[in-house]
Amino acid sequence: MATKEVVGESEQIASDTVSAWDSLLQEIAHRPKRATERKQDRAKRTEQQILNAALRVFARDGISRSRIADIAAEAGISTSTLYEYYKSKEDLAYDVPLSHLAEFFESYHANAASRTSARERLLLYLVMSADYAREHAEWARLLYLEIWPSVFVSDTELRHSIDDFTRVILFLVKEGVAEGWVAPDRNPYETVALLIGGVNQLIITWLLYRKPKNLTRAGTEMAERLIAMLENEVRR
Amino acid sequence: MATKEVVGESEQIASDTVSAWDSLLQEIAHRPKRATERKQDRAKRTEQQILNAALRVFARDGISRSRIADIAAEAGISTSTLYEYYKSKEDLAYDVPLSHLAEFFESYHANAASRTSARERLLLYLVMSADYAREHAEWARLLYLEIWPSVFVSDTELRHSIDDFTRVILFLVKEGVAEGWVAPDRNPYETVALLIGGVNQLIITWLLYRKPKNLTRAGTEMAERLIAMLENEVRR
DNA sequence: TATAAAATCGACGTTTTATCGGAAAACATC
DNA sequence: GATGTTTTCCGATAAAACGTCGATTTTATA
Numbered sequence: 442m443a444t445k446e447v448v449g450e451s452e453q454i455a456s457d458t459v460s461a462w463d464s465l466l467q468e469i470a471h472r473p474k475r476a477t478e479r480k481q482d483r484a485k486r487t488e489q490q491i492l493n494a495a496l497r498v499f500a501r502d503g504i505s506r507s508r509i510a511d512i513a514a515e516a517g518i519s520t521s522t523l524y525e526y527y528k529s530k531e532d533l534a535y536d537v538p539l540s541h542l543a544e545f546f547e548s549y550h551a552n553a554a555s556r557t558s559a560r561e562r563l564l565l566y567l568v569m570s571a572d573y574a575r576e577h578a579e580w581a582r583l584l585y586l587e588i589w590p591s592v593f594v595s596d597t598e599l600r601h602s603i604d605d606f607t608r609v610i611l612f613l614v615k616e617g618v619a620e621g622w623v624a625p626d627r628n629p630y631e632t633v634a635l636l637i638g639g640v641n642q643l644i645i646t647w648l649l650y651r652k653p654k655n656l657t658r659a660g661t662e663m664a665e666r667l668i669a670m671l672e673n674e675v676r677r
Numbered sequence: 678m679a680t681k682e683v684v685g686e687s688e689q690i691a692s693d694t695v696s697a698w699d700s701l702l703q704e705i706a707h708r709p710k711r712a713t714e715r716k717q718d719r720a721k722r723t724e725q726q727i728l729n730a731a732l733r734v735f736a737r738d739g740i741s742r743s744r745i746a747d748i749a750a751e752a753g754i755s756t757s758t759l760y761e762y763y764k765s766k767e768d769l770a771y772d773v774p775l776s777h778l779a780e781f782f783e784s785y786h787a788n789a790a791s792r793t794s795a796r797e798r799l800l801l802y803l804v805m806s807a808d809y810a811r812e813h814a815e816w817a818r819l820l821y822l823e824i825w826p827s828v829f830v831s832d833t834e835l836r837h838s839i840d841d842f843t844r845v846i847l848f849l850v851k852e853g854v855a856e857g858w859v860a861p862d863r864n865p866y867e868t869v870a871l872l873i874g875g876v877n878q879l880i881i882t883w884l885l886y887r888k889p890k891n892l893t894r895a896g897t898e899m900a901e902r903l904i905a906m907l908e909n910e911v912r913r
Numbered sequence: 914t915a916t917a918a919a920a921t922c923g924a925c926g927t928t929t930t931a932t933c934g935g936a937a938a939a940c941a942t943c
Numbered sequence: 944g945a946t947g948t949t950t951t952c953c954g955a956t957a958a959a960a961c962g963t964c965g966a967t968t969t970t971a972t973a
Binding site: 479480481483484487518519520521522525 | 918919920921922923924
């Protein structure tokens with residue numbers, strides 16, 4: 442779709458792999474695109490204010506307890522104006538996490554460029570997931586504690602983005618098999634579940650109880666441990 | 678609290694450990710006790726009808742989309758009668774999963790009696806978790822996709838029960854260290870997160886996409902893999 | 914600065930949640 | 944089995960939150 446720019450910044454990997462990787466991340470980071478763009482500057486500001494307000498209120502009260510009126514007030518607009526932007530609270534709730542998710546992907550894409558192996562890239566991905574949650578705790582509260590598992594996110598832009606989150610790991614796990622440090626006889630989907638599950642559980646526990654105290658450290662430890670475990674499965 | 682019955686059915690383990698284990702599971706399985714008991718039989722039946730109806734409606738529509746009126750209708754009572762039993766929808770939602778959770782603990786307690794080592798008991802626990810979710814999919818949908826992570830379950834009977842779910846694993850992990858097949862230098866809480874996370878992620882994926890097709894098999898595979906991974910950490 | 918399109922808002926209708934007082938049913942006592 | 948008491952149930956109605964619409968203001972553009 443977009444015009445191809447550069448072939449690859451990390452020469453150690455076969456060029457077809459590089460392009461697959463880059464286009465995957467390109468696609469993922471740019472997925473969240475609003476269907477109807479706002480025409481006026483003021484409106485773009487309003488939209489941003491709504492999203493900011495919604496994030497604060499949702500994170501504070503939880504989605505179900507939050508009132509549209511509160512969010513509108515927090516955004517400094519009237520209730521009916523909010524409805525001009527989002528047709529329901531649910532609609533709004535599912536839109537709020539998108540921009541951060543895109544930002545995470547972008548940030549990861551930039552950082553991963555210097556990593557050449559799938560192993561290093563996976564490690565970075567898991568570590569950055571935990572760290573991004575720590576840095577954006579309100580967003581993480583919303584995403585991990587209220588939205589991620591919800592059934593009703595189906596057929597949503599958000600569901601696609603969450604699935605993308607998984608797709609990246611699946612991609613890297615399969616590359617890990619090719620690189621020889623992930624056991625080829627294990628179901629890759631199971632491996633993905635194991636990796637995501639471990640890290641997410643850590644994040645959820647932190648969001649709920651603020652334990653472990655240092656999420657960055659704990660995330661790194663968990664990620665390194667998980668990958669070491671995978672490597673252990675091979676050398677036997 | 679309850680009069681002690683039998684000391685222990687599995688003699689291979691030190692008796693103090695056995696009693697700690699049994700009393701943990703006793704306590705856990707019997708925790709969900711309603712504060713105000715209903716006096717009349719009819720009322721007990723009504724309460725059960727409400728819980729059944731709520732489970733069906735919540736699982737079908739999701740908690741936030743469900744209407745109290747629908748649940749009352751499904752239970753064959755008036756809306757105001759429902760409020761006689763639960764002071765809000767949230768209140769009701771948090772009560773629904775409790776009985777099944779207690780049933781799971783009881784069922785596990787019975788099955789675990791024949792297992793002598795912490796390793797076997799942990800394996801059984803993880804396998805049974807996945808299998809119980811498969812058997813009670815409506816309940817699992819509600820618990821895993823809507824309630825488990827929710828912040829607002831705090832200070833609820835339900836939160837205690839969910840924490841109990843974790844406590845059992847923590848107990849077994851610590852025993853695993855004593856038995857020598859879990860690395861003693863790893864943070865036990867991290868290990869718990871890893872185990873729960875992996876299995877839960879599997880269950881969630883199944884609830885959302887019905888993949889893997891055979892959850893029982895996948896659960897067993899995942900559980901065995903996780904435990905094997907822990908064992909691999911020791912022999913090095 | 915005139916004009917059309919876009920954005921905002923207050924007023925109002927609808928839906929859902931929750932309360933309350935009294936009727937009906939179950940229970941206890943004689 | 945009549946009577947008084949407690950428990951359960953429900954219809955009517957209040958309260959709260961959601962969502963719509965037409966009128967008005969603001970913005971972009973020529």
